Amino acid sequence: MTAAQPDVSVIIGAYEAMPYLVECLQSVEGQTLDPARIEVIAVDDGSTDGTGEYLEEFAKRAPMTVTVIRQENSGGPSGPRNVGLDQARGRYVFFLDADDRLGTEALERMVAMADEHRTDVVLGKVVGVNRNAPKSMWGKTLPRTDVFSSKIKFTLSAQKLFRRELLTRHGMHFDESLKTGEDALFTMEAYLRADGVSVISDYTCYYLVGRDDGKHVTKSGSYSLRFDSARALMRLIAELVPAGPRRDLLMVRPFLITLLPQFGPVFLTNSEEIRAHKLELAKPLMDAYWHEGLARQLKVNERLRLHLVARGRADLLADVVGFVKANKAPTVFIDPRGGRAYLAYPHFRDRAAGLPDEWFVPTVRETVAVEAFKPTTTVHFRRLRKAARRLRKAARRVLKVRRAA
Template sequence: MTVAQPDVTVVIGAYEAMPYLVECLASVEAQTLDPARIEVVAVDDGSTDGTGEYLEEFAARAPMPVTVIRQDNSGGPSGPRNVGLGKASGRYVFFLDADDRLGPEALARMVAMADENGTDVVLGRVEGVNRKPPGSMWGETLRRTDVYSSNIKFTLSAQKLFRRELLTRHGMRFDESLWTGEDALFTMEAYLRADGVSVLADYTCYYLVGREDGKHVTRTGGYVLRFDSARALMTLLADMLPPGPRRDVLMVRPFLVTLLPQFGPQFLKDDEEVRRHKVELAKPLMDAYWNADVARRLRVDERLRLHLLAAGRPDLLMDVVEFVRAKKEVPAVLEKNGRRLYLGYPHFRDSRAGVPDAVYRAEPREARTFPGYREGRIEIFLRRAGRKARRMLSTRAATPGGRAAAA
């Protein structure tokens, strides 16, 4: 008798996951998708708190097939995820962290979204429980979009629905040499290779749980690991995309999310040796990937800090970081009859510092929040054209000749 292929394999990497694992597995068992259409592959990564035993108990009573693999501790989430992915047989794969849980209709809704639109990746709305997840991508449900036309680049965690054929075709696996940011690398590659991405924003599919005991599968490590993560993601983007606007719009993510926090309030607390080391680690990344097109996509304070870093001026950088940390009111300088706005962060028009005025000029999106600013006709036209393009992209069906048309 031939066993039907499951629609989705839920891969769970678990390490010291009790008691959170109880609710995690209960949420899998409570899925409205037919249990016959789900398989679970759970990998116990050397737990000593009863995680492995509870997984085996669940496998014995669960309504869907469950495979439990127990192995020595690998030190991070990549190994267990790769083992689980290697055992998966579903049309889709969903990576569920053992601390977290699913909404009851999550798998049914995400599988339906992928099938109906022929998309390779589906993002289900995430809600935080004692944690704050990224939120800018949940403004509306998008049946079909891509990484350039939406804010999905700001959610690169692994908790997405992936078409397994996409992962298999490209031999995709999590990088086990990275201690942090391995999911960002994997997810960004999937976005770039995907034949369309869907965003399911009108139903909470995933509950991201903050553990009260402070333990997590991911070992966050020190600042050097953050630079490793930024370097890996920037290298991936450079390898997969030629220089130009598409690469630059995605480079914003590692600069803003991974690199810039190293030069925030913590930078003031670092000792001189750590500050020097951070600047050294950042230099090759700034030299290779920082440019005016990336810079104009950032707010003035973000752009200014990175500009000073690229210019090798950590002395001026300290002044700006201190100003931002203090949350001081920023002087606004309006010129050209209110159509040009500069923000007077430290060293603005200081001839000794020599920072170009362009670094302090607010782009329309930021400038609109300041009284007296008047948006020019060109900026209004571009904003309206951008909104129209995003609406058209979010409502169109699968491309002709794509999976939806061929089904």
């Protein structure tokens, strides 16, 4: 590191960000990391609400180096982020949304973590303010991990610390053709190319703020954009990870988080035309990437819906979606011939539907509401299997006694 090179470049893409920008910049100004080790590159993407003027005022008084770039509106977050990335000089870059804010020690902790463990990406704990935030990956701090042995695949937003050398070596930029999910594509590629990833779970590094005006970028866009996002992410995973269990592990993410919600409760409100169009958009993705090994990783209601999507069965799919939306508990059916358990969602063993029994087999970890034993009682499938084995043994003993008599 040269004397003039900052440790971290904080890249802020801002569009119509007032008044949230005020607290955002305060959180940058209040960082415990030495201001001489921080540079801020703020890109005003054609705002008309005073965002650009406020950024320029901040640049005059901030204790760290601040560069403000003002441009015509680009139509999405990728353009400003790419402009900032091309201007960055820091060893690391951090993408900060203009309506969010940093924890006071965030940059200091993340830079120290990356330096100590020589990792290329650092995830700092995120909490939501008036909105939901991902939770599953914050169980414990992980000094060094990867995308296959942790749950980081379920947080693909761009608000992370990236080693800039990694990004420049692979020519990484945000895909400006995508209007949603562009950060997922960028972050997944970084995970896959990184020499180690760190997770900080014992300190809140990032506050994900829900806007009162509902203008957060992730809330906008038509359903077709979600299919564009899923397609790009699936293609990336297929290109960088050979076919097999490791690829399947990652493919769960776009199927579960991006594709499946299009066939959730909203599907019931869609017109027949939109339903047909969604199935048309999904078909090439299902044909290319959906298979039984991937399906087995999902819960029955998730797996069943995606299997029906793959078959283009909008009629049966609507029945299953309605059942799930009503929060009904499926009856557990234990086959008397072999003791195998199934979750009897709509069209289970319906001859007219012709759906395979395998689609209804619960995962080992799946918890189900067992109507056959006690309504709304939750038990693990392992307990179900043990109970079935005990019943079979008892039946054999009775049969043996009867035969002897």
